[in-house]
Amino acid sequence: MWGIITGLPEEADAFAPDLGKRSQHGTIALRQLEWRGLSVTLACGGIGKVAAATAATLLASHVGATRLMVIGTAGALLATDGAPLWLRGAIQHDYGAARPDRFAHYEAGEWPLGPDGASGLIAMPQPAGLGLGEAVIASGDCFVECGTRAGLIRDALGATLVDMETAAVAQVADILGLPWCAIKAATDEANAASAGDFHANLAVAARRAAEAAERAVRLMAG
Template structure:
């Protein structure tokens, strides 16, 4: 079964492409895809680009043209939930588009035609991904800086699982992140992290009946320092997380 591994930016995929055996580069619709074998599993690596439309296009191509039978997104996100700190990992249980609003015809955040606001991830695949994230963080505890990559002194990085929200906007002020948390929380949507692609890929996978899971490493707190923290984290930390967690995921999948 071919697993598609997506990220928005090259750094979010780490050195996975260099670890690919029998790599074959293919171009379609202005995108480059790498097909091969990674840690004993057939995979297709792809960069989705930034934003929901770019991500949806890439996911559709992976399903239609490259025969992907499950998809995994790896990347970074801004932390929203209480206790979700820089350097932590969030595995999605489901996704919501925080900029979807077809009211008053539909309830706010509801996806027209789906009768729901939240798009669930595949439970089994997400469990395997969450286990891989926990194992990576536990293994990194013995390394000098892996558990404290951004200055959270005395606190080990943690894995969380829950709702991630997506929108075509880089949330980078405390006022905006606070307003998002308050509005969503009042409706019962307690978001742990915010990013720009996952909900679109979740919707495409739902339409095609494909298992989907996503892991996001927290690069910032979606606050006034986000524009400073994000580039540093993506360059110096995100690639390490991607390598370790995806490796563990594919090892876990080989046992099923």
């Protein structure tokens, strides 16, 4: 069974719109449906790593999800045409050690001491025939609207997208021994114009990512 996590209701509602049964578990909005013969439950837990991790854990423990997927929107650390991207890896850009000369990045969950470095967690390979471009995403509990900060994240971690959820879901999947994947479409370029660009492009980007996710789930169903 697929468990799909989003941070925003617009992102969740973009997948198979108007289908399924809605319910509420605390503040997490759930929608259960059958998609191409597969059971799918979407969980919109809210913005940020804790919310995303909680939604992912609920899907695995309460709903019985055996695969986790993140869908929705992101900021672009490099120029993009807005096409949806398959995320081959995810890193937490705000996990590490604050040192006098720099922020040292570490793998999430490891001791932030000694030699630093983070390569992130690897996602499932995208299914044959999906044909999406691929990217690495950096996740953290801040909305990046600063070109300087965006450049630091990009250069330090090799990421080309930034969001606030994916790497947390990847960590939950790793802890629980579940496969995970993610599809994101960019709304903005993580710079001073990002707040306005995000709102202007949210609906279109969310649907682009959701359409790709619909195709991906169908292809992985065989």
